[in-house]
Amino acid sequence: MKYIEPHAHMVSRTTADYQAIAQAGCEALCEPAFWAGFDRASAQGFYDYYRQLTEYEPARAAKFGIKHFCWLCINPKEAEDPVFAREVMAMIPDFIERETVLGIGEIGLNKNTRNELQIFEEHVEIAKKYDLPILIHTPHLEDKLKGTRLILDALRNADVDRDRVIIDHVEEHTAPLVLDEGFWAGMTLYPESKCSPARAIDILETFGMERIWMNSACDWGISDPLAVIKCALEMKKRHHSAEIVEKVIFENPKSFLSQCPNFAL
Amino acid sequence: MPSKKDIQDLYFMDARFKLLEIASFLDRVDRHEGEADFRHPAFLKALEAMQNPAEGTTRAQAVHLAFSDHSTEPADAATIQFAFGAVSDEV
Numbered sequence: 001m002k003y004i005e006p007h008a009h010m011v012s013r014t015t016a017d018y019q020a021i022a023q024a025g026c027e028a029l030c031e032p033a034f035w036a037g038f039d040r041a042s043a044q045g046f047y048d049y050y051r052q053l054t055e056y057e058p059a060r061a062a063k064f065g066i067k068h069f070c071w072l073c074i075n076p077k078e079a080e081d082p083v084f085a086r087e088v089m090a091m092i093p094d095f096i097e098r099e100t101v102l103g104i105g106e107i108g109l110n111k112n113t114r115n116e117l118q119i120f121e122e123h124v125e126i127a128k129k130y131d132l133p134i135l136i137h138t139p140h141l142e143d144k145l146k147g148t149r150l151i152l153d154a155l156r157n158a159d160v161d162r163d164r165v166i167i168d169h170v171e172e173h174t175a176p177l178v179l180d181e182g183f184w185a186g187m188t189l190y191p192e193s194k195c196s197p198a199r200a201i202d203i204l205e206t207f208g209m210e211r212i213w214m215n216s217a218c219d220w221g222i223s224d225p226l227a228v229i230k231c232a233l234e235m236k237k238r239h240h241s242a243e244i245v246e247k248v249i250f251e252n253p254k255s256f257l258s259q260c261p262n263f264a265l
Numbered sequence: 266m267p268s269k270k271d272i273q274d275l276y277f278m279d280a281r282f283k284l285l286e287i288a289s290f291l292d293r294v295d296r297h298e299g300e301a302d303f304r305h306p307a308f309l310k311a312l313e314a315m316q317n318p319a320e321g322t323t324r325a326q327a328v329h330l331a332f333s334d335h336s337t338e339p340a341d342a343a344t345i346q347f348a349f350g351a352v353s354d355e356v
Contacts, residue, residue, distance in 0.1 A: 077346050080342070080343045110343065110346065111340060111343035111344075111345070111346070112334075112339055112340050113339055113340045113341065113342055113343050114339045114340070114341060114342075115342070115343075116339075116343070117339050139348065140347070140348040141332065141348035141349070141350045141351075142332050142333055142334050142348055142349065142350060142351055142352050143334055143348050144329075144333065145329070145330070145333040145334065145335070146333070146334045146335070146336060146337070149337070150339060171325075171329060172323060172325040172326045172329055173325075173326045173329035173330055173333070198276065199325065202325070205266075206323070237275060238266075238267055238275070239266055239267050239271075
């Protein structure tokens with residue numbers, strides 16, 4: 001079954017994972033810049049990370065016939081220090097022209113602070129300046145509802161093109177907020193938090209199959225690089241047609257990502 | 266689309282298993298020493314919300330809303346990087 005993995009942190013995964021997702025039908029994979037599980041000691045650490053995202057991972061993925069793309073930013077967990085964050089953001093223009101960069105992401109909020117919000121807004125301005133799409137991380141657990149509302153407020157003020165913004169990690173309580181405002185929504189399939197396959201399908205059945213994708217967001221934590229394809233199989237158990245499954249796991253991400261100048265299958 | 270019975274055939278055993286996990290978790294907290302923190306009343310509140318969701322709110326949404334921070338102003342600073350799963354007045 002062909003599919004696109006629109007959100008995976010392969011820098012944290014093994015080459016065997018690339019092999020497994022290729023065997024499962026993954027044709028393209030998108031890797032947003034994120035938190036490494038620890039705070040980097042210097043902005044230079046991000047320079048190396050951006051090189052890894054734009055040079056090493058595309059080559060590793062290509063060995064398995066997977067096209068690898070990335071999004072660039074400083075993640076919200078390391079954005080609490082705005083001086084440090086701006087030092088990192090100043091490097092983004094050096095990488096933004098690289099041929100596998102999709103846009104700015106995953107920006108957003110973590111603990112919903114004023115500094116995080118300020119850096120989020122500055123990232124949005126970078127995206128607007130370079131006319132690039134945006135991938136947005138919403139906070140975890142008890143912080144998600146408030147963070148989603150703050151992000152939506154900021155996006156309204158920034159007057160962005162809503163067709164080119166995807167707000168990720170939605171769950172039952174935030175999916176309608178995002179979709180009703182005309183943005184794209186992403187659902188993350190995690191074994192212990194965010195969405196299970198069954199709940200993700202509930203969200204699809206409740207809020208519709210338009211402007212929504214699902215991802216594994218596999219990283220260094222408890223996560224499953226095959227989560228998207230497992231959810232597709234669950235959709236079949238729920239009597240969804242092969243056409244609908246393909247729409248959700250392939251056509252929808254393709255449709256959004258095709259707005260990125262560098263995306264091509 | 267599947268019928269209600271189809272959904273039960275697919276998910277009843279799994280949900281039954283998870284319900285027993287919840288019951289056992291609460292028994293475990295009751296049985297052990299010390300004081301439970303803010304997460305315990307939040308959990309009980311979420312269970313209540315699940316059984317009595319507000320009109321227009323699904324059970325899953327009611328659980329999310331019971332666990333969510335409903336404040337509207339950005340925080341002055343981050344004192345932790347992670348999330349507990351329920352709102353603490355101490356952070």
